[in-house]
Amino acid sequence: MVMLLTRVLTRNASSFITSPIFYANAEPHIGHAYTAILCDTAHRWNHLKNPGEPAIFSIGTDEHGSKIFRASQANKMSPQLFCDKVSQKFSKLFAELNLSHTDFIRTTSPSHKEAVQHFWSLLEKRGHIYKSTYSGYYSITDECFIPDTDVEQVQMMDGKQPIHVMKDTKTPVEWIEEDNYMFRLSDFRERVTNWITSEDVVRPTKYTPLALNSIEFAEDLSISRSRSRLSWGIPVPNDDTQTIYVWLDALVNYLTVSGYPNLNQSTWPPTCQIIGKDIVKFHLFYWPxxxxxxxxxxxxxxxxxxxxxxxxxxxxxxxxxxxxxSEAIQKFTSQGLRYFLLKQGNPSFDSSFSADACLETINSDLVNNVGNLLNRSTVSKINGKGTYPSLQLDQLDPKVSEDSKKLVTMLDNVKNICEELYSEMMYYKVIEELMLTMKEANRVFQCSEPWKEKDEKKLESVIFITYESLRIVSILFQPILPEMSLFCLDRLGVPLEERKLENASIGMFAGGKIEQDQRVFIERLQK
Known part of the structure; x- marks a missing residue:
């Protein structure tokens, strides 16, 4: 069954987060999961920061092009059935990851075809498209033409003819010479450069030079292929001998989500487009x-x-x-995998996945640092009343107040620190701040030995500062660990309406009954 994007033509949004649509020529891998989780965290942060305001988060699959056509043939399936199968695997993964996307788009949907052909006709009407004979090296893998300077000839084994490949990736390229439609890309080099440099568009900023370098090759761009070579794609309007270039087709998906051609100006443009570094040229040159x-x-x-x-x-x-x-989720849980990828992933660099490191990180941080403190502090042996104490800092026992000075300072500062880091999408640093706070909360709890405490005021004070730590950290963790945060806040008896960003400060909760069942959110993982 083909899943189609439902277009809403009159939608408003305080934020519009886009994921690149994933190429449907193979099953998802861990890199796809990371990109999707980054987008989801950004979307959830906007909800936490602006509760009640509408927001858009789009994701989906890119389903046209030579690579997909060849993959479908290799699998002895029609291109559409092949895309249906692969797209469903991405959709299943997004469900397993509990993504909060508002739109799942497929480039084979009728609404997208309408948007692409309308967009093409507009560019043609404005004089930005012309027809010409084009020749050059084409990469099926990257679905783009490659400058001659980026191509080299390599000798083959067993006396086979030498082939041409891309210098950096060594992927094969083929020489194409045919009549194509061209886009006047060179006309926009200066304006795109100015947009990147003056509007402070690129984050992290270390990728700005990469974006600017991609603009140096500013020849006009071939934006169609002969349908005799490529029939799997959207036809050029009024010329059924040509197929629209896969990247022009794919990039328009962001407009399709916004209801294009009936574009709502309160929705457009996207507030943040999240991409991998390998598609910088397409999103920071072709697209603008x-x-x-x-x-x-x-x-x-x-x-x-x-x-x-x-x-x-x-x-x-x-x-x-x-x-x-999907297999990693079975082993590490959805929230565990999500946590590891966001903690390990520094967007400025390549990151490395290790099964051993993933297991160790989850056990150390989620099981020990958060889960154990929640369970130990809510047992009836320590909290016989089953309540979240209603206290203020000036009501704490003097000894507990003295022991908790560092923790209180951290709790006073962590909200503002995390707000800044969330806004810059430095999620690994958010995790670092929150886990440092939880380690200090564990230290205070352990040193106070509440299981031995007979003094009711001291015991109540330790419970209060421990619960405040868990409550504040859980509120701030909601975009990163939505399910675990929900579990912790439910256990502490915090009402849904008191889980907003403004509640992430000491003394912002009046207390009440807690849940004292001893379920654990995540069991200790075993090798």
């Missing part, structure tokens, strides 16, 4: 050039992240080290 040609506003921010390795080795089918995220 297309939008400028159509006289449409440009995205406010483009967030770039590095790639994922496995045990510090590039993922490869030939090496057999491609990590299937």
């Amino acid at each position: 050039a297309f939008l400028l040609a159509a006289d449409l506003p440009l995205p406010k921010r483009v967030f770039v992240h590095g790639h994922w390795l496995v045990d510090n080795v590039k993922m490869s089918k030939s090496l057999g080290n491609v990590v299937n995220p």
Whole structure:
């Protein structure tokens, strides 16, 4: 069954987060999961920061092009059935990851075809498209033409003819010479450069030079292929001999989500587009050039992240080290995998997935640092009344107050620190701050030995400062660990309406009954 995007033509949004749509030529891997989780965390942060305001988070699959057509043939399936099968696997993964996306788009949907052909016709009407004979090296893997300077000839084994490959990736390219439609990309080099440099668009900023370098090759862009070579794609309007270039097709998906061609200006442009570093050229040169040609506003921010390795080795089918995220979820749980990827993933660099490191991180942070403190502090042996004490800092026992000075300072500061880090999408640093706070809360709890305490005021004070730590950290963890935060806040008896960002400060909860059942959110993982 084909899943289609339901277009809402009159939608408003305080934020519009986009994930790149994933190429439907193979099953998802851990890198796809990381990108999706980054987007989901950004979307959930916007909900926490602006509760009740509508927000959009789009994700989906890119389903046209030579690579997909060849993959479908290799699998002895029609291109559409092949795409249905692969797209469903992505959709299943997003459900397993508990993503909060509002739109799942497929480029084979009728609404997207309408948007792409309308966009093409607009560019043509404005004089940005012309027909010409084009020749050059084409990469099926990257679905783009490659400059001659980036191509080299390599000798083959067993006396076979030499082939041409891309210098950096060594992927094969083929020489194509045919009549194509061209987009006047060179006309937009200066304006795109100015947008990148003056609007402070790129995050992290270390990727700005990469974006600017991609603009140096500013020849006009071939935006169609002969249908005799490529029939699997959207036809060029009024010319059924040509197929629209897969990247022009794919990039328009962000407009399709916004209801294009009936675009709602209160929705457009995206507030943040999240991409991997390998598609910088397409999103920070081609895409803004297309939008400028159509006289449409440009995205406010483009967030770039590095790639994922496995045990510090590039993922490869030939090496057999491609990590299937669904299988990783079975082993590490959805929240556990999500936590590890966000903690380990520094967007400015390539990151490495290790099964041993993932297991150790989950056990150390989620099981020990958070889960154990929650369970130990809520047992009836320590909290016989089963209540969250209603106290203020000036009501604490003097000894507990003295022992908790560092923790209180951390709790006073952590909200503002996390707000800044969330806004910059530095989620690994958010995790670092919150886990340091939890370690200090564990230290205070352990040193206070509440299981031995006979003095009721001291015991109540220890319970209060422990619960405040768990409550504040859980509120701030909601975008990163939504399910675990829900579990902790439910256990502490915090009402849903008191889980907002403004509640993440000491003394912002009046207390009440807690749950004293001894379920655990996540069991200790075993090798």
